[in-house]
Amino acid sequence: MEQKYIIGIIAVILIAIVGGAILIGGPSTERADNELIVAAYSHGGEPEAGFDPILGWNYYSEPLIQSTLLKMTRGMEYENDLAKSWEANSDFTEYTVKIRDDVKFTDNTTLDAEDVAFTYNEAKKSGASLDLSSMENATAVDKQTIKFELNRPDSTFVDKFAYIGIVPSDSYNNETYGANPIGSGPFKFVQWDKGQQVILEKNPDYYGKEIKFDKLTILFEQNEAAFNAAKNKEVDIAAVPLSYANETVDGYNMHLMDTIDVRGLSLPVQNNTGKLSEDGNPIGNNITADKSIREALNYGVNRTAICKGALNGIGVPNYDGIAHLLPWANNESAIDDGDVDKAKDILKKGGWKDTDGDGIVEKDGKKASINVYYSSNAPERQAIAVTIAEEAKEFGIEVNATGSNWDEMDKIKNTDPVVWGFGSTDPSTMWSEYYSDQATVGYNNPALINNSAVDKHIDNAMKSDRESSYAEWSAVSWDGQTGISPKGDAAWLWVGEIKYGYFVDESLDISNNTELIQPHGGDIFGNIYDWSRVSSIEK
Structure with missing residues (x-):
């Protein structure tokens, strides 16, 4: 066989090996204008039990994959999400919530009161999510009504309505759900590369305000790795420690967010x-x-x-x-x-x-x-x-x-x-x-x-x-x-x-006017409904 053909074959093999390594190896950072890549370890980090709200996924933060009963506003008040209305009795030992009837999970099943009651009861059993020790039981009164009975007065129980994502009661399995979650939030789960990233896509059946991005990749990089990801223009947003707050990165703005942390x-x-x-x-x-x-x-x-x-x-x-x-x-x-x-x-x-x-x-x-x-x-x-x-x-x-x-x-x-x-x-x-x-x-x-x-x-x-x-x-x-x-x-x-520091790509507008006050752990995605690409990404 002639030498040039041998060299050609070797080159093809090397290209295939390198290409395979890229596919198998680290997270992909190529993106289009309607895609987001965010190194946001502050947003809960990589969850050991997966993306399961019952086992603690992103309490106090926007769960992205699942819906919540209420949402926190910029003024630290609550507005309806799944809920249409809620009320408490005079001594705050009983809450009644009525929910929408037009919400579907990403497996095309309908979300109803049974799913809400199930989620809260299981979250209380697990003890891994929000503190629900004041809740005695959650019961579905009818398809759109849930009653929460408490064992002591708790005027703060309404706060829990904003932070526990709802899971489907019929198909939920605590051993498998976290790795393949089904929800009704603005995004649907696509892929989890453990130790690296999670990939989400826009949920076309989402009932709320439409997201302007078709794909969201969250990298689990933190500290120096997140800073380097920004320097290498691999991400749209990188959450970094305060020690990097005075650094500059070409093509990025340093955005400091107020917190209550x-x-x-x-x-x-x-x-x-x-x-x-x-x-x-x-x-x-x-x-x-x-x-x-x-x-x-x-x-x-x-x-x-x-x-x-x-x-x-x-x-x-x-x-x-x-x-x-x-x-x-x-x-x-x-x-x-x-x-x-x-x-x-x-x-x-x-x-x-x-x-x-x-x-x-x-x-x-x-x-x-x-x-x-x-x-x-x-x-x-x-x-x-x-x-x-x-x-x-x-x-x-x-x-x-x-x-x-x-x-x-x-x-x-x-x-x-x-x-x-x-x-x-x-x-x-x-x-x-x-x-x-x-x-x-x-x-x-x-x-x-x-x-x-x-x-x-x-x-x-x-x-x-x-x-x-x-x-x-x-x-x-x-x-x-x-x-x-x-x-x-x-x-x-x-x-x-403290404040939270984020390097934000200049092509991206994360709507500073609607951003939420950041709780402990961060909630960078709390106003993702208002984000937009204002110019094309430089590649």
Whole structure:
């Protein structure tokens, strides 16, 4: 055989191998003007159990594949989606919802009240989605009416209507649904390449506002990988950490979105007496149980400096975990912090002294030394922990900043401070964070707060209509006498509210005027109905 033919055959084989590798390998980034590729790890990341709302897919965010009963508006109010109307009884122990009769799942079956009741009942059983502990049962009264019966007053239950996607009761299988979901949302599921991407296509039978894009690919890239995807023009949008907020990428605009997402450290208020939680993990911390330690940290740490440094100059100081954009924010929780002398004085009055001259105070033979854990894949949490460690040294507290993962932190979350993120338009998250009987229940109340006045304010809020409840939710922070904020129990060291940074291709308009306030975890797709391509993509 002549040499040129051999070379030709080899070339063909190489082309086939390379082509096959491209098809089998990494995610495709070629796209047309009516397609979107988004690196949006902030939108829930890759779900371990797949795209199943019952098992936790995208609660607090637009589920894309499934429909919800209500939708959140820009003004943090609710509008109908599947629901046509809803009402609650006078003590908020019963809710009745009427739904549309013109909605089909992508398998062409009709969505009715049985599907809604089934979804909520199964979500309660799984415990992996929103907290539905106040719900006793959901029942289909007729094809278009669902009754929700509660076991206690809960005026926040309406919030759950906006965040649980509805699944088909007849075909649902909890072992297989997540990998091949059927829904009635604006997009239908096409393909999940685990570890890489999920591909969705526009649902032609969607009953709501028409999406302007036929295909949506969500890449599970984060941090530097997402930043590089933008630099390589592989995506329309890339969600990046705040450390990239001041970077520039040709052809992209950096878009910062307001959030109600707050970062802070839990400071367990109970001593470690050897008691274990139900799952066998330790409870309490003999250093943070001393209130003077908690107060010194709250008054000595400089939140403004942290916002300028760790949060890249775009954070907002926070003192109680309630973002200032929320209607139940409490301005009275603010203190004059960064006061090293005050922190030293608090420790001195509390009996803490540096007797060996190493710069760290002691009391009863114990060093004021604590471990602070943070998720290693969250750069801003690492920066917060490290900065607090540096600042705390100035007033005599040793903080050991330790990177970890949630499997490991799950074991120590009730005994060591952890850098957390919280923030929701559903005020009942304050019940899970601060209510006494929620201590050691999952990730609830990691600071082990046990304050009867706080519990009473939460109980009163749950029994009040939404507008009236705001004053009670606010009082959880500080009511003039007590609360969880620095002026009260100082049970947390809340630091600052963050923003979310996205590199957005200049060809894309993501409708800044209709974007939603971002909850913890992000909801970049909350107004995708208003997105449009304003110019052709440069390739």
